[in-house]
Amino acid sequence: MAAGSGSGSSMRSGGRPGLSPGSDRGDPETDRVAALVELARGGDAEAFGLLYDRYVGQVYRYIYHRTGSHPLAEDLTSETFVRALRAIPAFHWQGKDVGAWFVTIARNLVIDHVKSSRFRLEVPTDDLLAHDSPDAHGPEDTVVAAVSHRELQQAIAGAMRRLSPEQQECLTLRFLNGMSIAETALVLGKNPNAVKQLQLRAVRALARHLPQERAR
DSSP: OOOOSOOOOTTOTTSSOOOOTTTTTTOHHHHHHHHHHHHHHTTOHHHHHHHHHHHHHHHHHHHHHHHOOHHHHHHHHHHHHHHHHHHGGGOOOOSSOTHHHHHHHHHHHHHHHHHTSSOOOOOOOTTOOOOOOTTOOSHHHHHHHHTTOGGGHHHHHHHHHTSOHHHHHHHIIIIISOOOHHHHHHHHTOOHHHHHHHHHHHHHHHHHHSOHHHHO
């Protein structure tokens, strides 16, 4: 893996202190990731490679769903891990999953790319999946029930473009990347309650922008 520039992440080292690797003991996978991070911080290339294998798909999906371009997603995914490799010796835990840190680096790369070009962010919706809700009562339940139907993808794509960039990103992280409220909060630099409110507003706005005959 080639060397690159600094992390470019709002969660870079030197930021506010976070959780230590041992602060959430009890989950074997969490403990395994914590151990890999500690080894990678000490310069263990194999440990970093295992972290790469675990999170590369998540990072790629995030970038693709923000850009709509497979070649660009491949390039920015590579750059994300190059920057992470350089930054990880001084990495401090900000939450339960280092994946949020990788996605934050990716997010900043996407933002930098948009600022330096005429590129417009897209939100592909071909796999905007959610669980069907047979007891749909509110507008958010209506959307969750609707998004799994392929024939609605075009309508959803149009509705997503009418949301604010922050609302689009929240839905991308939560429903396309499957990130938790806590992980999404880390990426967006918000507290979990603020993310919950943002998600609620975003889903309700999405419901309003969907054609009524399709949202039922």
